[in-house]
Amino acid sequence: MATKKKSSISTVHKSSADMTPWLGIAFIIILVDQLTKITVNKLFTYGETRPVTDFFNLVLVYNPGAAFSFLGDQGGWQRWFFTAIGVVAIGFMLYMLKRHPGQRLFCWALALILGGAVGNVIDRIAYGHVVDFLDFYWRGWGHFPAFNVADIGISIGAFLFIVDELRRVNKN
Structure with a gap:
């Protein structure tokens, strides 16, 4: 009986340890995202380019909305709606990281998206909106909607999910 208890404890500890690199990647995204947003908020006035x-x-x-300012012109309820979606997504990603820590590409994708989701949830809670500051454009084609480091993590993570799924499908 003592042996069973010990093995289940070591399994839980091993699972948590296996998550450490992925949580580290997410933490780096959160840190860079928040530091860049704080810097831009201090050095720029709203709308300054x-x-x-x-x-x-x-x-x-x-x-104040989601991607591409979706629902951004609503009365403020969207702040809590998108915060709640973010929190649920964060919980689900942590669960998936715990269950599949050895699937490297899958976990890279989750870690990047997790870091981005946490970064944008922090903004929604702290400011009531997401801070964006990267503005790309091409000649007369106009500007791509401004975005931030969290959005980069989410986008790269989504791309890696697609690559991971295509690799998985091609194995079968």
């Missing part, structure tokens, strides 16, 4: 290249500006804008 600073050209960097002929296709890239730094700009301070706020997004």
Whole structure:
């Protein structure tokens, strides 16, 4: 009986240890995301734009909605709606990381998305909106919606999910 108890404890400890690198990646995304947002908030006034290249500006804008300002013009309820979705997604990603810590590409994707989700949830709770500041554009084609480091993590993670799934499908 003591042996069974010991093995289940070591299994839980091993599972937590297996998650450590993935949580570390998520933490790096959160840290870089929050540090860049704090810096831009301190150095820019709302709406201020600073050209960097002929296709890239730094700009301070706020997004009270979701991607591409979806529902951004609503009365404020969307702040808590998107926060709740983010918290549920964070919980699910932690659960999936715990269950599949050895699936490297899958966990890279989850870790990047997790870091991005936490970064944007922090913004929604702290400010009531997400802070965006990276503004890319191409000549007369207009500007891509401004985004942030958290969004980069989410986008790269989503791409890695697709690659992981395609690899999985091609194995069968």
